[in-house]
Amino acid sequence: QVQLVESGGGLAQPGGSLRLSCAASGFTFSNYAMSWARQAPGKGLEWVSGIWSDGSNTYYADSVKGRFTISRDNAKNTLYLQMNSLKPEDTALYYCAKDRVATPNYSDLVPRDGWGQGIQVTVSS
Numbered sequence: 528q529v530q531l532v533e534s535g536g537g538l539a540q541p542g543g544s545l546r547l548s549c550a551a552s553g554f555t556f557s558n559y560a561m562s563w564a565r566q567a568p569g570k571g572l573e574w575v576s577g578i579w580s581d582g583s584n585t586y587y588a589d590s591v592k593g594r595f596t597i598s599r600d601n602a603k604n605t606l607y608l609q610m611n612s613l614k615p616e617d618t619a620l621y622y623c624a625k626d627r628v629a630t631p632n633y634s635d636l637v638p639r640d641g642w643g644q645g646i647q648v649t650v651s652s
Contacts, residue, residue, distance in 0.1 A: 539650050540652050542612060544609070547563070549606040549623030558580055559627070561624065561625060562639065565622065566620050576597040590616075595608060626639055
């Protein structure tokens with residue numbers, strides 16, 4: 528049974544930083560790509576970033592490129608999202624997700640079969 532538990536959210540000022548973590552269990556973490564997605568108030572789910580199973584390739588939505596960094600530690604079964612230069616429009620509920628394959632093409636629709644419960648990130652002065 529896939530379990531994903533996010534941590535590290537909270538309140539940050541514009542221009543500030545936060546680091547999200549996602550502890551994974553119930554599957555062989557190193558065999559699957561992982562993603563972060565977010566949902567802002569009143570908006571749909573937005574894919575934010577993805578990383579291949581071995582960490583060799585990373586991908587970002589244009590809205591976060593150059594500000595966010597995704598990484599993973601396969602020895603610790605943990606996914607990370609370092610968020611710098613935060614903006615008020617980054618305010619959202621952030622989810623980590625298990626992709627169904629190891630090396631997805633994030634330009635296509637990527638199937639996912641596991642989601643965390645979500646963690647709130649609020650960017651405000």
